[in-house]
Amino acid sequence: MATTKVRVRFAPSPTGPLHMGGVRTALFNYLFARQQGGTFVLRIEDTDMQRYVPGAEEYIIESLRWCGIMPDEGIDASGKVVTEPSPLHPHAPYRQSERKGLYEKYARQLVDSNHAYYAFDTPHELESYREEAESRGQTFIYNHAFRKKTVNSLNMDPEEVSRRLEENKNWVIRFKVPENKMVAMHDLIRGEVSVQTNTLDDKVLWKAQDGLPTYHLANIVDDYLMRITHVIRGEEWLPSLPLHYLLYEAFGWQDQRPLFSHLPLLLKPDGKGKLSKRDGDRLGFPVFPLEWTSPSGEKSRGYREDGYYPEAFVNMIALLGWNPGTEQEIFSMEELIALFSLDRVIKSGARFNPEKAKWFNQQYLRNRSDKQLAQDFMPLLRNRGISTTPPKAEQVVSLIRNRADFVQDFWDLSYYFFIPPASYDPVMQKKYWNPEIPPVMLRAREVLERCVPFDAGSIEQALHRWIEEEGLKTGQVMNALRLCLVGKPQGPGLSDIMSVIGKEDTLGRIDNAINIL
RNA sequence: GGCCAGUUCGUCUAACGGUUAGGACUCAAGAUUUUCAUUCUUGCAAUAGGGGUUCGAUUCCCCUACUGGCUACCA
Numbered sequence: 032m033a034t035t036k037v038r039v040r041f042a043p044s045p046t047g048p049l050h051m052g053g054v055r056t057a058l059f060n061y062l063f064a065r066q067q068g069g070t071f072v073l074r075i076e077d078t079d080m081q082r083y084v085p086g087a088e089e090y091i092i093e094s095l096r097w098c099g100i101m102p103d104e105g106i107d108a109s110g111k112v113v114t115e116p117s118p119l120h121p122h123a124p125y126r127q128s129e130r131k132g133l134y135e136k137y138a139r140q141l142v143d144s145n146h147a148y149y150a151f152d153t154p155h156e157l158e159s160y161r162e163e164a165e166s167r168g169q170t171f172i173y174n175h176a177f178r179k180k181t182v183n184s185l186n187m188d189p190e191e192v193s194r195r196l197e198e199n200k201n202w203v204i205r206f207k208v209p210e211n212k213m214v215a216m217h218d219l220i221r222g223e224v225s226v227q228t229n230t231l232d233d234k235v236l237w238k239a240q241d242g243l244p245t246y247h248l249a250n251i252v253d254d255y256l257m258r259i260t261h262v263i264r265g266e267e268w269l270p271s272l273p274l275h276y277l278l279y280e281a282f283g284w285q286d287q288r289p290l291f292s293h294l295p296l297l298l299k300p301d302g303k304g305k306l307s308k309r310d311g312d313r314l315g316f317p318v319f320p321l322e323w324t325s326p327s328g329e330k331s332r333g334y335r336e337d338g339y340y341p342e343a344f345v346n347m348i349a350l351l352g353w354n355p356g357t358e359q360e361i362f363s364m365e366e367l368i369a370l371f372s373l374d375r376v377i378k379s380g381a382r383f384n385p386e387k388a389k390w391f392n393q394q395y396l397r398n399r400s401d402k403q404l405a406q407d408f409m410p411l412l413r414n415r416g417i418s419t420t421p422p423k424a425e426q427v428v429s430l431i432r433n434r435a436d437f438v439q440d441f442w443d444l445s446y447y448f449f450i451p452p453a454s455y456d457p458v459m460q461k462k463y464w465n466p467e468i469p470p471v472m473l474r475a476r477e478v479l480e481r482c483v484p485f486d487a488g489s490i491e492q493a494l495h496r497w498i499e500e501e502g503l504k505t506g507q508v509m510n511a512l513r514l515c516l517v518g519k520p521q522g523p524g525l526s527d528i529m530s531v532i533g534k535e536d537t538l539g540r541i542d543n544a545i546n547i548l
Numbered sequence: 549g550g551c552c553a554g555u556u557c558g559u560c561u562a563a564c565g566g567u568u569a570g571g572a573c574u575c576a577a578g579a580u581u582u583u584c585a586u587u588c589u590u591g592c593a594a595u596a597g598g599g600g601u602u603c604g605a606u607u608c609c610c611c612u613a614c615u616g617g618c619u620a621c622c623a
Contacts, residue, residue, distance in 0.1 A: 044623045079622050154621070170550045170619075203621050221553070230551050238621040246623050270552060270618040293553085296617070300559080305616075350572095354561065358571050377561080379554050380616055387560065387573045433586045444585090459583085509582030521584040 037069025039261045040105070041095075042250065044076045045087035048323035048331065049094050051383075052265065052297040052306060055348040059294060060263045061100045062349075062371040072257060073102035075126040076250065078243045085326060094320040097335055098345050099364055122257045127249050134244040137252050137282070138204050138237045142184070146281035147236060149184035150205045151195060173232040175210040204237035206247075206274065206281070214273040219261075219292040219373045226273040234274055247271065251278045254289060263292045263373070266380070292373050295352045298382040306383055316385035320344065338437035339388075343395040347388050351381045361394055393436040404428045407438040415442065417449045426531050430523040448531055451540050452518025455548060459520050463510040469545050471503065475512060476541045485534045490526040515544035 041057040043049055049057075064071035073095070075088055092106065105125040107113055113120045114129060124130055141147035152160075157173075164171035171177075178185060184192045185207070196202060212228045236248040244252070254262065272291060279288040297306040300314055308331060311318035322333035334344045346362055354377075355370040362370070396404070405425040412419055431444040475494070479485075482493045498505055513525055516537065522528060529537045 042623095046623070076623065082622060150621095152621095157620090165549085168549065172550080172619090201621095205621095218553095224552075226552070232619080235621050240621050243621095245621070250623090265617095266553070267617055267623090272552090295554085298616075303615075350560075352560095356562070358562080360572065381561090382559060384559050384573065390573060431585090434584085463583095504582095506582050511582095513583060517583085519584085520582095523583095523585085525582070 035260055037064060037067035037261060038072060038257065038259050039064045039069060039263060040072040040074050040254070040257065040259050041102075042074040042076045042253075043091050044079065044082075044246075045084060045091065046079065046082040047084050047087055047308075047325075048319045048321070049091045050306070050308065050318050051320065051334075051348055053091075054094060054098060054100075054320050055297070055351060056263065056265055056294060057095055057100050058098065058345060058348060059353070059371070059373075059376070062368050063261065063263060063373065064103070065368040066371055069260070070103045071101075072122075072259070073105035073125065074253060074257070075106055075128075076246065077126060077128045078246060078249050080241050080243070090321065090323060097320060097341050099341060100345075127244075127253065130249075130253070131243065133256075134249055134252055135237075138244065138248060141206070141236070141281055142204060144281070145207070147204050147206050148178075149192060149196065149202050150178075150233075150235075151182045151199065151202050153201060172230065173205070174208060174229055175233075176229075178205075178207070178233055201239050203235045203239050205233040206236050206278065208233050208274075208277060214276050216272050216276055217291070218269070218272070219290055220376045221269075221293060221378060224269070224272070228273070228277075231273055234271075247274055247278065251275055251282070255279075255282070255284050255287060258287075259289045261292065262289045263294065266293045266296050269293045292376070295377055296380040297351060298380045300383050300385060305380070314385065316388065338439040339392050340395045343392040344388075346395070347391040351383065352377045361391075361398075389436045396435060396438070397433065401425045401429045401432070404432055404438065404441075408441050411438065411442055412449070419449060423448075423531065430527050430531070447517045447522065448528065451536070451543060452516070454518060455514055455544070456519040459510065459514050460548065463507060463514055464548055468511050469548075471508060472511060472515065472541055472545055474501075475508065476538055479529070479534065479537060479541075482534070485530060487524070487526040487530040490529050491524075494526065512541070514548075515541045 039060045041060045043053055043057075061071050063069070073092075075091075077083055077088075088106075095102070104120055104122070105113070113123045113125060116123045138147065142149065160177075161171040183205070187195075208228050208231045210228065213225050214228060215223065215225045218224055234247055235245050237244055243249075253259075272293070275291075276288070279285050298304065299306055299310050300316075306318060308318055311331060317332045317334045317337050319331055319333045320335060322336040323331045325331070335341070342363070345364060345367075346360075349362065349367050349371075350360065353371070353375055355372075356375060399407070402425055405421055405428045408424055408428055409419075409421065412424065427445050427448045428441065431441065434444050435441055475497070478493050478497045479490065482489055494509075495505070498508055509525055510520070513520065513522070516525065516528055516532075532540075
């Protein structure tokens with residue numbers, strides 16, 4: 032095992048958009064594979080025809096690509112369909128629906144070796160057993176005791192069994208859980224876990240409804256065939272780990288059984304339970320990496336559309352349930368790959384904090400250069416019909432960048448650099464505008480008109496010299512000027528604003544304000 | 549209800565059995581400032597409860613409580 036090359040897989044089910052918890056699972060698999068020099072396989076587990084959602088698979092692939100999580104093998108990051116085995120994709124196809132034919136043989140193998148059996152209960156019968164047990168305050172367990180009382184291939188005449196199989200489509204294959212045995216398991220994150228087999232159900236391995244294997248069978252068979260060495264998945268799978276151990280044993284594959292790690296769940300920011308799709312709408316943050324439109328037309332927001340940098344998003348989810356033990360919080364993908372380790376994954380569920388998510392984006396935004404941010408900003412300006420030059424956008428950005436969490440914030444923070452104020456803040460008016468002000472503004476106008484060159488330093492100097500000479504109050508004059516130029520008590524230093532909008536516009540805005548106010 | 553897992557500031561988390569229990573987010577206060585921010589400084593705030601083991605438990609064990617997951621012919 033020590034010399035075996037690490038192979039991990041991310042195996043989502045295309046039943047809807049991948050949510051951030053799923054992305055984190057993919058990320059941890061990816062980080063582990065990269066660090067170990069291993070292979071990251073993407074497999075699609077679409078054995079549930081009823082819950083299949085068109086577009087979900089494409090969504091998953093696009094999400095991973097946005098995050099920079101590229102599969103080495105399996106469903107291609109380009110979305111290319113790989114159906115034939117090739118050197119790069121030796122285990123193709125990687126979509127379980129396309130592997131259909133493979134599973135039957137393994138299901139029969141288990142029946143033949145007396146590790147599984149045909150059961151003929153109808154869904155209706157099962158339902159009434161459950162209700163009956165419940166009415167007695169007990170739990171219905173489909174275990175060894177139950178299987179002895181009901182109709183199945185274990186207690187029927189073989190001829191009767193084959194007759195029923197032929198004429199009746201209503202049969203399933205169930206796993207025959209060994210009686211009264213302790214299953215001792217090992218989890219890389221949780222340590223030793225053990226379970227009594229009598230508390231386990233004889234899970235269905237083969238469904239009658241669509242003639243397909245269930246998750247449990249397909250998953251184990253594929254992990255085995257694809258030579259998966261480490262299974263890193265969500266904690267919701269921990270209860271089925273005993274079954275999976277038993278399955279490996281029944282197949283005689285225990286020597287090739289992968290090592291398991293069950294990741295803690297992502298919990299709702301408030302209240303109870305695990306993070307769900309609804310929480311995003313309810314609390315106003317995305318739970319999905321990308322915007323998703325459901326087949327019924329319902330839209331859910333995404334981190335990408337909300338303006339998150341993918342690097343910030345990845346950084347944020349990496350720290351949900353894992354940390355390197357240092358006080359560092361900002362990591363590039365390369366650093367994450369170098370530092371990641373499964374034994375530093377937290378055991379308890381992590382409540383998601385949308386505020387901290389914003390903080391991560393702010394950190395990434397601040398790490399960008401003025402030039403990059405100006406480039407990010409230009410399209411938004413264009414959308415608003417503002418035509419400006421990259422140098423001006425860059426100047427503006429440099430003045431307001433540390434006020435923003437997202438590039439989307441830029442417009443609200445800087446529109447007055449591009450268009451004159453449309454209104455004047457009443458509170459500010461009351462405080463800084465009185466009948467004595469207009470003449471002062473007129474003199475300020477003259478000072479500014481004479482100011483050459485019209486740069487921030489010169490303006491600052493000229494204004495302050497004049498205020499001092501006339502014995503004026505700095506706060507009073509500057510705020511009145513701010514009212515003229517910005518219209519509200521916000522924004523960077525006035526001389527910076529003036530130099531960016533230029534002399535002509537500056538003087539014009541002063542004239543405007545005097546006329547209007 | 550049953551099975552499994554978990555429990556350190558409000559949240560995310562750190563701490564070979566020996567620390568004034570550390571950091572980050574949030575919040576509050578102060579400093580700077582022509583405004584709003586930024587920045588800087590400071591502050592508030594935690595080992596679920598009870599028993600053990602130990603010279604000494606956040607750390608190891610047991611019990612209780614609470615939280616979460618699972619309990620489908622879903623994954």
